[in-house]
Amino acid sequence: MRMSNTAFQLKGPEGAGGGGGMITADAPEVKAGGLFLRLVAAFIDTFILSILTTPISLIFTGKAQVALMEKDMSTYFLFLGLSFVLGLAPTLFYYIWFYTKKGATPGKLVMGLTVVDSNTGARLTVGQIILREIIGKWVFVFSMIFLGLGFFLAVFRDDKRTLADFIGGSRVVRKF
Amino acid sequence: MDFGSMDDSLSQELVEGVRVQLNPAPLVRRIAALVIDYGIVSTLAYAVVILALVLFAGVVGVGLALTSLSEKLGLAGTVGLIIMALLVLLAVMAITHLYFIMFEFKKGQTLGKKVFGLKVVSLNGSRLTFKQCTLREVMRYIDGFLLLPGLISVLVTDRKQRLGDLLSDTLVVWSKNEEEAGGFFYVKKESYDFLINHLKPRLAPEEFGKNFLGFVNQSFISGNYSSTPETLRFWSQKVDDLLDPATKDTVEPKSKLRFYAEFILQEQYKAERKGT
Numbered sequence: 445m446r447m448s449n450t451a452f453q454l455k456g457p458e459g460a461g462g463g464g465g466m467i468t469a470d471a472p473e474v475k476a477g478g479l480f481l482r483l484v485a486a487f488i489d490t491f492i493l494s495i496l497t498t499p500i501s502l503i504f505t506g507k508a509q510v511a512l513m514e515k516d517m518s519t520y521f522l523f524l525g526l527s528f529v530l531g532l533a534p535t536l537f538y539y540i541w542f543y544t545k546k547g548a549t550p551g552k553l554v555m556g557l558t559v560v561d562s563n564t565g566a567r568l569t570v571g572q573i574i575l576r577e578i579i580g581k582w583v584f585v586f587s588m589i590f591l592g593l594g595f596f597l598a599v600f601r602d603d604k605r606t607l608a609d610f611i612g613g614s615r616v617v618r619k620f
Numbered sequence: 621m622d623f624g625s626m627d628d629s630l631s632q633e634l635v636e637g638v639r640v641q642l643n644p645a646p647l648v649r650r651i652a653a654l655v656i657d658y659g660i661v662s663t664l665a666y667a668v669v670i671l672a673l674v675l676f677a678g679v680v681g682v683g684l685a686l687t688s689l690s691e692k693l694g695l696a697g698t699v700g701l702i703i704m705a706l707l708v709l710l711a712v713m714a715i716t717h718l719y720f721i722m723f724e725f726k727k728g729q730t731l732g733k734k735v736f737g738l739k740v741v742s743l744n745g746s747r748l749t750f751k752q753c754t755l756r757e758v759m760r761y762i763d764g765f766l767l768l769p770g771l772i773s774v775l776v777t778d779r780k781q782r783l784g785d786l787l788s789d790t791l792v793v794w795s796k797n798e799e800e801a802g803g804f805f806y807v808k809k810e811s812y813d814f815l816i817n818h819l820k821p822r823l824a825p826e827e828f829g830k831n832f833l834g835f836v837n838q839s840f841i842s843g844n845y846s847s848t849p850e851t852l853r854f855w856s857q858k859v860d861d862l863l864d865p866a867t868k869d870t871v872e873p874k875s876k877l878r879f880y881a882e883f884i885l886q887e888q889y890k891a892e893r894k895g896t
Contacts, residue, residue: 494662550735
């Protein structure tokens with residue numbers, strides 16, 4: 445009976461009861477997520493987000509341009525603001541939904557990375573996500589101006605935590 | 621938002637005489653998986669385009685440097701640009717289609733599908749053939765035409781198949797278990813599922829949980845702090861009190877600590893899911 449591709453097979457715990465000794469739990473090996481993998485993950489996330497936000501911003505910035513040509517400044521700023529807010533909403537939803545439900549964004553999941561609380565290993569709370577992604581990344585942008593200090597912090601650390609990770613109390617790990 | 625529930629499962633007779641409980645994948649999950657896949661594909665395509673531009677600029681630069689008659693390069697340059705554009709288009713199409721075909725053929729799921737616990741299965745129960753994968757991929761052009769044919773097909777068929785699925789006799793299924801497998805940190809899901817029935821743990825007070833997680837994380841994961849035999853014994857004793865007394869001695873102490881840490885996390889996630 446060939447079932448391997450037809451249904452998700454239930455695997456017994458490897459090593460459970462094996463050897464006649466005590467039962468051991470099969471644990472993933474956890475390593476710090478490397479910067480190159482995280483960079484690729486960030487690229488993928490950017491592209492996924494652009495699929496979601498480009499149609500919105502195209503529509504609203506288009507309307508804003510039309511208003512600008514008609515010298516209707518209040519409508520221009522209204523649509524420009526709408527484009528910004530409605531573009532930001534999917535981005536925030538994306539980060540919060542994926543970090544709380546799966547512990548990582550799709551780009552990170554694809555590269556085998558997970559973002560966890562640095563103290564407990566739990567998934568991030570909404571507060572931590574906002575600290576990490578909004579405040580942390582803002583500081584990150586400013587630190588980039590000063591030679592990318594926040595980013596290169598990770599190069600010198602074994603646990604590869606960046607400034608944004610410290611602000612959010614998080615760390616990025618790779619589970620094998 | 622309807623992300624699907626386990627109730628709309630469909631009993632499938634994939635192998636004769638054996639009925640397997642399979643859940644046709646909820647539409648929202650399939651769309652989300654597709655968005656992720658296109659994100660990955662466009663990242664790859666972007667890399668190819670950038671590479672091609674750099675190469676082209678290099679070739680043109682060298683050409684201009686070697687021939688002093690730069691105005692004669694006009695026609696050759698235009699032809700070169702068109703050829704390059706066609707090559708890039710070909711490369712991008714190859715990346716897109718090979719990504720879907722090869723991942724579904726080799727693993728039964730693309731990376732986006734894996735994130736959402738989806739898998740493509742063949743209705744006759746055997747492994748997906750290359751022909752099936754290719755047909756599914758080619759039919760994407762028709763299914764995706766103004767988004768309508770595929771959408772209508774998924775909505776009206778009770779196995780939620782798009783036209784490509786119907787033609788190639790395949791079905792996209794969703795397994796909640798598979799989807800949640802990635803969310804385990806201290807022990808793998810297989811071990812967890814076994815141990816939770818074996819050890820029958822009781823939940824600890826919240827304050828205890830926080831301190832305990834800190835201890836396990838520091839000593840087993842981040843390696844900032846190595847546990848002394850005394851602290852190990854202290855926490856082991858505390859955890860033992862919360863496990864089934866009949867089986868607690870059959871599990872190796874460190875595995876037990878890791879398992880209990882995972883138990884606290886999983887219970888925490890479960891409570892959050894109920895709360896929202």
